[in-house]
Each structure stands twice: as C-alpha cells, then as structure tokens.
Amino acid sequence: MQIVDIAFWASVLSIAMAAGTSLVYAAVGEIFAEKSGVLNLGVEGMMIMGAVTGFAAAYHSGNVLIGVVTGGIVGGFMALIHCFVTITLLADQVVSGLAVTLLGGGLASFLGQRLGVDGTPLVGLIGPRLLEIPIPYMSDIAYIGDVLFNRDMMTYLLYIVVPLVAFYIRRTRPGLFLRAVGENPQAADVMGVDVVKCRYFYTVMGGVFAGLGGVHLSLSYTPGWTESITGGRGWIAVALVIFATWDPIRSVFGALLFGGVNAIQFRMQAVGTNVPAALLNMLPYLLTIVVLVIITYFEGLRKKLGAPDALGLPYIREERV
C-alpha cells in the first residue's frame, strides 16, 4: 500500500537528487574526455582527491566556495597526469586511468591523515557544508517543490551546466571539433584541428568536473571526510556515461536512477519488502550492460549513439600506413 504512495516516491527522489549530483558532475566530465577520444578510468581517483582537498580547504578557510574551487582544480591536476601519460607519451589509456584511480585513492587517504589541524587527521572534523537553499514559493510546491527547489548550490548549478554542455557538444563549433577529434582524429587533424591540444583541454576539464563531484560528497551529501568516501561512485559514473550513451541530459536520468537505487533499498526495507540489497546495488551495472548490448547490436543505433570511434586510441600524425 505504502509503496505506491506519492510521498514515498518523493522522498526517494529527493535522496536520489542528493546522491545523483556527484554522479552527474563526474559523468559530464567523463563525457567531455571520452568525446575527445580519451578514456579516463581515473574518475574514482580524481573524485576522491577532489573530496579530500575540497573538504580540507573548506575546513581551513571556513568558506565552502574555496573548498569547491580547490576540489575542481585538484581533479583537473589529476587528469593532467593522465593526459601527459596517454596523449603525449601515447601510453595505454586503460592502464594509465587505473593508475590514476589507485594513486588518487592512496594519496587521498594519506592526505586525509594529515590535512587536519597541525597535521592531524581530517576524519571526524566538522567543517562548513553546502546548505540547502530553498527557492521561495517554488520549494513549496507539493512533492516536487522539495525535490527540485530545496537543494544546494552545486545541484542548482547543474540545472544550467547540463543543458549548456549538451548544447555546446551538439550545436557549437568547438563542440563539433571535439566530436570530430574523438571520432576520427586523422580527419580532424588534416582539417586543421589541433588534436593534442583538444584532447588535453577536455580531459583536464573532465578532471575538474570529477573533482567537483568529489567535493559535493564531502561538503554536502555525506559532509566531512571519511576513508573511501567515494565508495565506487567514480566507477558508477564511468558506467553511467555508457548508460547515457555519451549524452549529458540522459546522464541526469541515469544518475537519478543509479543514485535512487540505494534510497529505494532503504525505503523498501523500512516498509518490509524483501529485495536483497546486493541485487539492487548490482542494478546500475546490469543496466549498463543491457544498454551496451543494445547499442552495439543494432548498427544504426551504434552509429548514432555508440562510443566515439577513436575512444581509447592514441593519435600520432607521422605514422606510415
């Protein structure tokens, strides 16, 4: 009875929004990188670095904004490592991405032990956090008001950023160049697009977004620093990019779905329905595989929605065929 209750779904959605924000940031960032042909599996590492440095900066400065900016910049620097290794040195993108994830995890845990007051651990400290800012009148709308218009600054920012990014990729000149570089860098190169510069730019941008996703965790969703605060969200974001078929708008729905899975699980337990938690946690990955099968199987869909053709491939100009 209670499971079809609107109030129940509104509360699930509300949690999904909170949990999904960091996923959308990370996914949009990864979409940028992958659209330019760079697969960056370092999302988890970039997120957690963003989370720890962002929280530390906010804690010491007492200003959340400084925390947010710091987290973004650190995420970008982590991505820069990946750029140098894969774009300049032409190393394998999968290996480098995994290395960034491992490096980020280790480094974040190390920093978490000393970035507190006078080199003490960050764990347990309570710092400033992003507060929900209810939008007058709109937040009073029944059910959806609380879901949509009683959120923190970073979530509101996505309301603008996501459509903007989607438009940028689809309709603008730099967006066209970006897509061309990811699809066929040879073609882009002979047409005068600087492939290396483009890939560096968007991959670093992806890192900034991933860092912001991490910051949202430590400053809003689960305020404070705990070890492995990201808890695999970076990987969910990577899966989310595929699930959303490299489209920022669709990534929002995916993020709500993936973010909502946990919420549903808790609520369902509360009302006494017995769906095993492990099964629900598996759902995002299962759905990703389903989507991957569908868009790979149908040729037309693959060409319209599939991965960028040159994803994962290094590019060198003077290559004799």
Place this chain on the structure above:
Amino acid sequence: MNSIGLKMEGIVKDFPGVRALDHVDFIVNKGEIHGLLGENGAGKTTLMSVLCGLYRAEAGSVYLHDSNTDSEREVVISTPREAIVCGVGMVHQHFRLVQSQTVLENCILGIRDTNLVVDYKAIEKDIIELGKRYGMEINPEAYIWELSVGEQQRVEILKMLYRDAEILIMDEPTAVLTPQEARLLGETMKLMAIEDKTIVFITHKLDEVIEFTHRSTVLRDGKNVSTVDTGNTTKRELANLMVGRDVVFSIVRPNISPGDYVMEMRGVSVYDSRGVQTLKDIDIDVKSGEILGVAGVSGNGQKELAEVATGLVGCKNGSIYIGGRDMSDSSAGKFIKAGVSHIPGDRIGVGLVGNLPVSDNLILKSYQIKEICGGLLFNQRFVHEYVDRLIDEYEVVTPGRDTLARNLSGGNQQKMVLAREIESTYRCYDDTRLIVAVYPTRGLDVGATEFVRSRLVKQCSEGAGILMVSDDLEEIIAISTRIAVMYSGYIVDVVKADCVTLEDLGMLMAGERPIDEI
C-alpha cells in the same frame, strides 16, 4: 600556358633507413590537371603529404601562386592547418571523414571563423550551391556512413572547395570508383581546372592520365624521372617511364616440368568487412614444380589472394582445392595440415613472435611433431638439436638460439620464417606442398634476397608449388614460371614468364591488355 600554381624544389624526405624523396622538383601550372605517376613506393603520396604538412621534409622549398602579385611566393607548410591556410587541399586515398557526422559538419570541420553557434542553414545553402556548380550534388544533411564510396569522395572534394582550396591533390581518387563515377569525377576536375585551380591527380590508370591530364610527372624511386605533355605521349611510353630501368637480372627459375595441381582456385570471390568485393571470380592454379608469380600494384587483391590460399579467409563464393582436396570451408590449421606454408608479407607482425627467442619461433609450427613434444613437455634436447640445425642450414646469423627474434636483422628474421615454413612442410600427411610467399624479399639486402630466392627455387625443384606475391617485377620475372597479374581484385591475365617484358607487365598492372593481344 599560364602562371605557376605550385612549385616544389629539391624536396628531400627520409624515413628510417630509406630516402623516400630524393631532391624532387615538381611544377604544376594554374588551371592544369597534372598527373602524378609512379610505382608503389615511388614517393607520390609522400611528396603530396609533404605539401599538406603531414610530413616534414628534410630539405627543399615550396612556392605557391600569390594572387596579389600574380607570381609565386615561397611558403613554409609544417602542419595541416598551415596547408589549408595556404589553399592546399588533399583528397586522401582513405577518406578523412567523420563517419558519424553529417556532410555539413564534415565540411565546416576545422573552420574557425563560423559563429560560435553554427548557422547550419546558411552553410547548407553554400554547400548545395557549390555542389551544383561542380556537378557534385549531395544531400548536406546525410550522415557520411549512409553514403556510397563515390558520394563520400564528393564530400571530400566539396569540403576542400568550401574552404577555397586553390590546389587540389587527388590521391588515387578513381581507385574506389566505378567507371561511371570516375568519368563524372573527370568532368568535375575539368570544371575546376577551367576555374583556374591547380589539380594534382595521382593515379595508376594510364587511360585516365591520357584522358584527363594536361601534363604528367613520373616518379621512380623517389626521383622525378620526367615531366611530359600528356598530349605528346602514349600509354606505353608512360608505362616505360614508370617501371622501365636498365636491369640486369639473372634468370633462375626452376626448370623441371610441372607436375600435379597443388592448388586450384575456382571462381573465388571475397568481400571485406565493409562489403566491398576484394577478389572477383579468381581462377588460378599452381602445379608442383612451378612458381606462380602474382604481380600487381599493391592493394589490388594480392593480400586477399594470399589469405584465401592459406585459409586465413574463407572464400564466400567459389572453391579452393589443395592437392585435390576441397578446402573451401577449412580453417588455417587444416590448410597447414594439407601442406600449405605461409611466408607472410608482414614478417614482424604476423610471421614472428618478436618477444620469443629464436628457438621458440622456429618450432612454432612443429610443436605437434612427436619428437619435439611428446605429451605435455617439450623434448628440450631434441628441440635444441632441431633448432641448431635450422639455424645452421638457413644461415641465420644470431648470437644463439635464445636471442629474441626481434633483435635480429630483417634478413635473418626472414630466414627464420623461411626455415620454419619450409621445414614444417616436410611433415604433412601426404606430399602435397604449397608455399605461399608474400613479398618474400621485401626490405632485404642483396645477399639475403639471393638466399631467399634460391631456397624458394630449390623447394620448387623438389616438388613444391609456390604462389609468390611480389611488388618487385624483376624478381617475379626472374624466378616465376608463370605470372598472374592482378588489378582491382581480378586476374587481368596469366602469362608465361619467359615471354613477357617489364613493359607488358606494367600495362597489365594498370588494367590494360597489351595492344598486340587484343
């Protein structure tokens, strides 16, 4: 005629170990269609890649027409972007198009002075207009992957015209076209020439050179051999210039009379992954004691022919028999058992495992032999003896059997492949033996070349049949019994090697039958 549109002077380009362009001078007038001819590896594409900023030349200078002063002006082109700014546009042999984007999007790729938010409607009008003007109409909103090869090529040309390219380089544009499409392209080029554009037309097809071009330049071994007025020349003369050189070569072909059929292909057709037909109704056979040379400009189906003959690719239509057995649906493993050896063209990528030692590479194909591997374990003592014997017999110069294959020189690597392939053929269940040798002497020095050739001939004299693909015409004439010439996926003709000249072969390779035979 009129002023110079493009002048390249003393261009030198080195690739590791080879001088690809050796002080090439190349001049094209404005409003001229200029044919650029030469064998594979003569340097045509390399020269044009230098012009496009894809390769950086070691020496030499480039001059382009300057419309302000109506004279030529030296330019430095070191990136593709600079080439485009200078008005140089190249239509690559393998199209540089983004498959998942539309014609429009491909046309404006790289152009930086559009609005930030692209106004596709306005550009669409321009593209349609441009298409009409040059007789290349195309739907600007179509995705590239929806278009035929001929239409894709139009997009390649259109996008260059759209950015006002004054110099258009067409790299073997007709290779992928049907005859009708090729004629249309010819008309388009003439239209562009009338508009005073400078057109470089790279091709192997002598007919088209005669039909479309005003003048032609022939490159050979990275040098400009000659520039001729097309009106005053003949196909035969051009063929001569392309392949003709004073060659002294010793004829060493096996002189035993051919025996039974070792391999027969009957009506074999093959399609590649994109559905393009790469082999068309091939009918050839190889008898024991015979070397069938396969000549042709590379990319005309020789690779696919070798793949069918070794079972790497199954034939969709038609059948292949090895030693009389129908092998049409068999795997490469069954071909090996039936007595087929394969000396692949890509010896480093396919022929050898570079990171394994010489000994492992030599027994790669013999591991099923009882003496080498009885059950689970190798019989090390026997393997060492076997490997040392091969190293000795095939004169492989190596510090030892444990040296990694990739550390040997090209000649020694090829000797290893040769040793493994020849020795493994002694061990099949009947005595049918076919050796498929693809570019067996490519990149080898004189000594190694001599060695490989004599071993092949020796095998032949001992009863093997050999199918040899080569781009070295002298080699083909020197050791083949018969020569099959391939052109765009079919066999133009099979001729006896002792009554054919280089020029005849050159004509056949361009898809022309010699006049006296028609």
